[in-house]
Amino acid sequence: MRVPVSWLTDYTDLPADTTARDLADRLIALGLEVETVDRVGADITGPVSVGRVLDIEELTGFKKPIRYCRVDVGAANGTGEPQHIVCGARNFGAGDLVVVALPGAELPGGFAIGARKTYGRVSEGMICSAAELQLWEDHTGIIVLPAGSAEPGGDAYGLLGLREDVLDIAVTPDRGYALSVRGVAREAATAYGTDFRDPADVEAAGTPGDGYPAAVADSAICSRYVLHGVTGFDPEAPTPLWMKRRLALTGVRSVSLAVDVTNYVMMELGQPLHAWDRSALRGPIEVRLARPGEELETLDHVKRALDPDDILITDESGPINLAGVMGGVTTEIGLSSTDVLVEAAHFADTHIARASRRHQLSSESSRRFERGVDSAVQPAAATRAVRLLAELGGGAVDAGYTDIADEAAAAPQPIDIAADHPDRIAGVAYGRERVVRRLQQVGCTVEQEGAAMLRVTPPTWRPDLGDPNDLAEEVVRIEGYDAVPSIPPRAPAGRGLTPSQRLRRSVGSRLAATGFTEVLAYPFMGQRDLDGLQADGDDVRRTALRLANPLSEDEPLLRTTLLPGLSKTLVRNVGRGFNDVALYEIGLVYLPRPDAPGRAPMLAVDRGPTADEAESVARALPDQPRRVGAVLAGDREPGGWQGAGRPATWADAVETAREVARSANAELIVRAAHYAPWHPGRCAALYVRIGGAERLVGHAGELHPRAVSAYGLPQRTVAVEVDLDAVEAAGEPVAAPHVSGYPVALQDVALVVPDGVPAADVEQALRAGAGELLEGVRLFDVYTGEQVGEGRRSLAYSLRFRAPDRTLETEEIARARDAAVAAAAERTGAVLRG
Template identity: 85%
Template sequence: MRVPVSWLRDYTDLPEGVTARDLAAALVGLGLEVETVDSVGADISGPIAVGRVLSIEELTGFKKPIRHCRVDVGGANGTGEPQNIVCGARNFGEGDLVVVALPGAELPGGFAISSRKTYGRVSEGMICSAAELELWEDHTGIVVLPAGSAEPGEDAYGLLGLREDVLDIAVTPDRGYALSMRGVAREAATAYGTAFRDPADAAPAGTPGGGYPAAVADPAICSRYVLHGVTGFDPEAPTPAWMKRRLALAGVRSISLAVDITNYVMLELGQPLHAWDRSALSGPVEVRLARSGEKLETLDHVTRALDPDDILITDDSGPINLAGVMGGAATEIGLSSTDVLVEAAHFAETHIARASRRHQLSSESSRRFERGVDSALQPAAAARAVRLLAELGGGEIDRGYTHIADESAAGPRPIAVAADLPDRVAGVSYGTGRVRAALERVGCTVEEDAGGLRVTPPTWRPDLTDPNDLAEEVVRIEGYDNIPSIPPRAPAGRGLTAGQRLRRSVCRRLAATGFTEVLTYPFMGERDLEGLQVGADDPRRHALRLSNPLSEDEPLLRTTLLPGLLKTLVRNVGRGFNDVALFETALVYIPRPGAPDSAPMLRVDRGPTPEERESLAGALPDQPRRVGAVLAGDREPGGWQGPGSPATWADAIETAREVARSANAELVVRAAQFAPWHPGRCAALYVRIGGEERLVGHAGELHPRTVAAYGLPERTAAAEIDLDAVEEAGGPATAPHVSGYPVALQDVALVVEEGVPAADVEGALRAGAGDLLEDVRLFDVYTGEQVGEGRRSLAYSLRFRAPDRTLAAEEIAGARDAAVAAAAERTGAVLRG
């Protein structure tokens, strides 16, 4: 809604010195979204005055008609002598009042006016058109002012409103009243405590009854319907300059006087109007819903198939209007219309909103109707329109008018609200007196009773339906910026949960090792799973389908983090980042066995019942938290010191180990085959919970088919691990005891079958060595003729240390032999000679 400040001042006297920006700040403080303050005409400067054309000399010999004019500009030129001006326009004559830009003026676009010789004569200025002054959209020629409206030499800035401040307000759906000068002026009066002059308070123009015959089929679709007519209207009467200018500043194009008046009243009062050529109507008017198969050609000359939910205005010929959205072409008012019938109605908001979207017609009328208009405003709006038609178009107002109202429909219902509710909402002690005063400033009627306040909202605020709405109004009027900022106090002894601390620790640890955290959408598609080479019987195929997905390519809730991470990796590589390490900590969604495929739809007019909550909880999937990581390119970049180190499957496994270390959990790694990893470079990850091993994820190099399907760099590695399970396996971190006694190193080389995991051999060594063993490290793997086909040699370094003494050689040898014996017993290992 564009609001010219000068127009706003017609309805409230703003304090002296208040600028447009001050007003914008005050309205923002009341909750209106003022997006911009436009200074229209700020690029116009210099002398621009009213002139009277004294004489016109037609110049010949040129390709187009040229006129040499003598124009009286009074004392605006400093001499009082007439100005000689060359002009090519033809729509004015001797004696007409015109607008003259004198030498030294500058018009929009940086067009400077000076005395210059043109067409063989000296032109001392310019006679201006509306387009040249950017007053309104007009291509008919020079601005000709009505006779007697001004005197030669009078300043044109104030007369035409060449310089205006305009507020551009983004009106939210709950504040439909702000789509009018009346509504914004009421807010401005509230902000500054000034008197508000309601333009809808004028007396009716006529008496109800005896107007054009009409009927409303169902009061539920139209609770109030008014028709008021004017006869003897001059269809060629021009729209006055002041109205054209105000419409242009508000962003509305001038069309004809009758249409301009309906638009002007709509902007002024917020009530959409429609004007018919009464002679084009056939019989009584009826407001009803559309019937199957009906069609209507609207004013944009598109024939539309009507829906049974559409509200129509009809006569004996059929539909003539799509109510609240757009008029019909057959009854359009034109340049021969002398009898005008004005319609003002209160239509059902939801019907208008659906019709506007159904027919893809968003009009100024539909924007207001769907947000809710004043349900009592229609007689006043129609009266205002017919008065303007009679005053500006020379018509005569009908003595009677049609007024159909639903007598059974009550007005705004009273709302019982506790007097201290705004206090409790805002945390400010307003008191009953201030609460009552604030609500009365909004327009509410307030009565006190034993239980608090009984508040009846005004008809122009259909959004006030709940005690909380009223509390919000009090807080808004009292000022959001007056609510003190009080930091909440954290209860003693509370802080982050163990899970929160773990997630932060994981994120910090991975970031410290070179990873970048990303957030991806929790959606995936069948194509993503096919790219991962996931089999048809894989549980990850069983995913929940969204009823309204953002993209038809991703209609499923993810069961793995990898699709989002891999697509993010591809996007980064495509932008020139060849060495990438990304991770994400997020939820996946695993449907529960036997759960329904869809969640129940709950009602919105009440809270859910215990049974409904239970059924809703039963439909929710399991949502474990996982950590996913992907790596591509060099893990360590190359440089002068040598070539870089590429990221491999081992780095993916080490990433999983870092996650486990954050939880102080021990990770067991075993070779495995699991999509989408390479079958020879895939590790299954286990933790020990309650003495048993639990699979928590996989890590390694991705399968070449997955790399090709996603367009990934070669040898891309990835890991995915269940963080909830790792947290369950972990425990509180304990500081190790640091012994001051020397360490003893022993190396052993064990020959095992190729299929024996190195982790099993390491576990056996640890179990056999006992408490003296400080650490075990695999430092060499050998396969060849010396160990035999199908076998391999694993060389381990064993570190022994006692906390209270220096170990004797016998103790070290005994612990070493016990470790080898345990490995031989559990894995079949043979000490290599």
């Protein structure tokens, strides 16, 4: 919300020495997010004054019409003599008042004004347009001031508001009242302790009940509905310059007088309005929900299929407005509209928010409705609008107006609060009197309920105040957050990181040391992400929790795998020129429980949960295992002077999983598998032993080409995903190893096995047969060819033997090696290669 300071000061008198920066600091202290203070027009300098066109000479012989004007600028030029100015605009005539930039002035963009010869004449200045002064968007010609609004030589800075301080405020969803000059002025009055003049303090004009016929189908979707009209309106009446300027400063483009008035009142009071051409309406108006199959062409000329949750404004012809979001084209105000009907309503905020998101239409109106507008300002807003239309457009205000109200639905509910509740929340002794005074400053009505309690009724413009904690927050913020003492909690002695925290740090350190970069992806996904992973229709990863209020309809689900977020992050990095990428993430996935209740209970905020309440919340929550995911693309080892690089392969993904297991001191078992989105034949299933039984903890390998294509990944991208909680459960306590000082003995064996026998099974058999003297096993060669026969391969292993207390003899080494080979032959059918 952009708020011109001069508009704000119409409703409260700030101290004389207050600067815009001081005001911003005060508002920030009250909790409003003032992002910037813009000095609009600060780049306009020098003499810019009012001039009267005395006469015009039309110059001929040029490619476009050129006029040589004699302009009276009074004493602004220091001589009192008329200025001679060349101008190409044609929307003014002799006798008109215009804005003149005299020699010595400088306009936005560093455009210096001086006397110069052009089109064969000397031009002593420039007659200015609104665009040249950056007042508002207008390229139709120069500014023509209303007759009698100023005298020649008068200062144009104050007349047009050329220089203005504008506060740019980022309004949070709970402070919808700040989307208006009225709301911000009230906050400024509170900050400085000055009087507030409410622009909504307007008595409705006319007789209620005698306006345009209307009905509301359900007060739950619209608690108040007001219609007020103007007849005899001049549709060609111009919007006054002051209104155009204020709208432009707030970021609103001027359209026509009727539209500008509704926008002006919306910015002033925070109440969205809509104006119809009354002659285009067909019969009574009804506010209702949409019916199946209904459509509406909105003002942006898009035909929209309506949802039964959409609130509509209808007449006998059908839908004419998508309530609170955008109007329809059939009743649009045009240049022939002489009878105007103004609507001011209080629609249900949740319906408007959903409709705006559903139709991807975010308007100034919907932004206010979805944050909550004043439920009692509608008659005042409609009255303010029709009076402006009548005053500026020459019409007459209707004698009666329509006012449909459900007082019970619109009235704020009283809140009982302990007088010392803000004291206990903030840890500051405010006292009863200060609490009452601050709540009254907010606009609340406070009734004394005994010595310890207060009954507080929030104002109609603060729908966000719903419980004692909201009221306590108001007291705290007005008293000043800086007055709340900062007392850091004292950490209990002797406690450090938990084992799980130490493991996560160890995994992160290991992966970072091997060239990975950690990323944090959003924990959301959509079914399209799982389609890209080539997940089957019955894949358990497709059973996901849907968010009640997703940030994007493309990602409405909580993730059940880390791969979509990692894949999208990899694509972004590659798209920015990083071809060799290794990314990892440690995060939670969310797996729904089959026996979980439909919705978690809402707990009280004034106390901790009971054991039963805590258990009910735990049952409603999904399982949230912590996983480690990683993706690699490009070269794993970059090329250079030492030789060519090595691209990342499925083996690197498996080794990444082994690094995770080593961090937990767990043994990882690797077997070939077939599991989406990995490539068949290049996918490994990862297991650990927990309590003597094997447990699947993840997969690693090269991604399937279809998954690579779906996400736009580089060719031969590899990935791994491991359940870190399960790996942690399989880990053994870490003991300091005994380092033997005796020499190591190396033995190489080459075993011929069928192609279908995994190398991991052969290694496991060798370890089991070799006994305690075996220190390590390493596969260093794989051979296939005529020498071993078709359907067979040779696996060459290096065995390291060492004893902790002696030098091994040749016979001991040979027995251990033979025992290892025998165990491999028994378990896997391996044959020692000759």
